[in-house]
Amino acid sequence: MARPTHAQFDKKKVVAENRRARFDYFIDETLEAGIMLTGTEVKSLRFGEGSIAESYAEVKNGEVWLVNSNVPEFSHGNRYNHEPKRPRKLLLHRREVDRLQGAVERKGMTLVPLSVYFNGRGRAKVELALAKGKNVADKRATIKERDWKREQSRIMRDYK
Template sequence: MAEKKKSSMISHGLAAQNRKGRFNYEILETTEAGIVLKGPEVKSLRLGRATITEAYAVERDGEIWLLNAYIPEYQGGVLSRFDTRAPRKLLLHKKQVVHYLDAVSRDGASIVPLDVHFNERGVAKVTLGLGRGRKKEDKRQHIADRDWQRDKARLLRNKGRYD
């Protein structure tokens, strides 16, 4: 029986994550958007080498674009050069674009890219969050709440062990 060759590429799953985005912003709602990529960019994403911690989304000509996302060049033998921090168009429905831009202009919210992943069909998607920036006190409270939840889970887990 022929054995399938294991690949180091991700066919579906998480390619990049912005953990600081959830810490620095209070995420009010999320949505999934498609992203326009070139072939070598997709291959590089599948290797999981992208970084979106410094990325942000803005409006240009009625469309939403992802800026400052780092996708390194693919080194798999293909000679192709592309800008690693090029602006990349995000694919959303017109109603979603209007909703997000309205929230940004009216409420002062920000569009934060939370992660880049591949769906079940192998298509690259970006999870966008509509977020409001946290103040320093809010961040401290968030850390305290997270620590308490971890300690509480530990106490409940160890509850019956020393009786």
């Protein structure tokens, strides 16, 4: 049976993407979470600045936090600016938080942010994935499969 595709969310403007996550992890399930931001953080993200390359999410005291994400200071923020690498609270329903916490504790899975974007209503959202880490052999297999698909497309292009 084919692996199900991940859910498509209403992404109007993608600000930051973690492209390495799909290489380093087996993505089991994705979900959309809101993110609590201050005013200068929102302005900085609207300018397209921000990075989630080395960030992760964790469940602490019944809340989900985005840790180690970088939203640089807003250039016109003066003294009201934010701390760039502060932990940011993710907004999820209680049932979702409990399910994620169970998966992380029992199954040894990880919460990885895949992208930060603004939806159709202009709200900042995080695409969060419940993932399991790949070992070296799995990563090699992914590289081999990717190279073969690239070679296939070259052959088909030359064949026409």
